[in-house]
Amino acid sequence: MVAETEDLSARGLYIRTEALLPVGEETEISVELPDGTVLVLFGRVAHMLTPSAARVLGRHPGMGFELIGPDTPARLKLRAHIDGLKTEITSPGLATTTQVIVVEPQPPLRTRMARCLEAAGFKVTAVATCTEALEACAVWRPDAIVAAAEMDAMTGVDLAYAMSEHSTLSDVPLLLTGEQGDLARLEAFRAGVRDYIPKPFLDEELVIRVHRVAAPPAPATNPGLRGSLVDIGLGTLLSLFEFERKSGILLLLRGGEIARLFVADGRLIKVEVSTGNGAAKERLMRLLDWRDGQFEFSPAAIGGRDELNVTITALLLEHARRSDEAKTPAPTRH
Helix, strand or coil: CCCEEECCCCCEEEEECCCCCCCCCEEEEEEECCCCCEEEEEEEEEEEECHHHHHHHCCCCEEEEEECCCCCHHHHHHHHHHHCCCCCCCCCCCCCCCEEEEECCCHHHHHHHHHHHHHCCCEEEEECCHHHHHHHHCCCCCCEEEEECCCCCCCHHHHHHHHHCCCCCCCCCEEEEEECCHHHHHHHHHCCCCEEEEECCCHHHHHHHHHHHHCCCCCCCCCCEEEECCCCCHHHHHHHHHHCCCCEEEEEEECCEEEEEEEECCEEEEEEECCCCCCHHHHHHHHCCCCCCEEEEEECCCCCCCCCCCCHHHHHHHHHHHHHHHHCCCCCCC
C-alpha cells in the first residue's frame, strides 16, 4: 500500500493509513525522500491509532513503526537526511517559569497552597493581604493570582475589580477560594473572576485549576490532548507518548479521584494519585485498570528523578501479564 508519513525520525516513523497491521508485526517499508531517493527499511509496528481513537485525539489513523535490524546503507542515509534538516520539531514545553501569587490570610493554609504549587513547578509568591499582592504586581506581572474570597479590608471580589481597572493586570487570571455557595460564586464571576474553588479543596484540585488558567497555551501546531478513557485507554496513550518521545503532564479524572502522570522524552518518570499509596509502579498498575474517566495531556518540559526506571513498554507488558494471571483460574486439586 502507499501512504503518507509523519513524525519521521532515525528511530522510526508514523504512517497514515486505515489498513492496520497487528502490533508487533514486522514488514518492509520503502520511504521516498523529497529528492526522490527511495530507501528500503524494515520496521516493527509499535503502536496504532484506530479511526475511532484518532477522531478522539484529532489525529490521522495509522501505525507507528520502530526501525529494526542493523545499520544498513539505507538506515545511514535516512539518518544523514534527518541530521541535515534545519527545522527541529519538539514539544514546546514551558518557555518561562509560570509565576503565581497566593493571597491567603491564614498562615497554615497559605503555606500549604504555596508548597503544593511549587511542587507542581510554579514559582509562588505568598502574601497575607490583597494590598501586598498589588504591591508585588507593581514589581512584576504574575501569570495568575489565587486569593481568598473573604478577607478583612479588601476582599477577593474587591481585588477583582481593582485588577479590572489596572492596565497591565486586567487580563491576569484571578481564582478565588471560598465557602461553597451559589451566591458567592455568582458574585465572583460577575466581578470577572476566572474560577472559584470551594473550600475545602485538595492540593491536586488547586494545581489542576491553576494550571488550566496560568500555563502558557501550546501552539496550534502542537496542541494538548483531551478526551475520555472510554474512547481511548491509558495504555494506548502511554504507548503513543513513548513512541513519539513526548514530554508533559497527563491528568486523569474519575469521580473524586485525580492522578497526574509525568512523562519526560517518552519515559514515565512519576505517578501521583489523590487516593491510595504504594510504589509508583503499583499506582500505575491500578490506573491502567481504569475503564472510564477523562484525560488531559499538556505538553511541557519535565525534569526530576525517574521513580520507575523502566520503559513504558515494559510497564504495559507487566500489566498485561498480571491481567492474564488474574483471569486464569487456579488449578483444581484432586
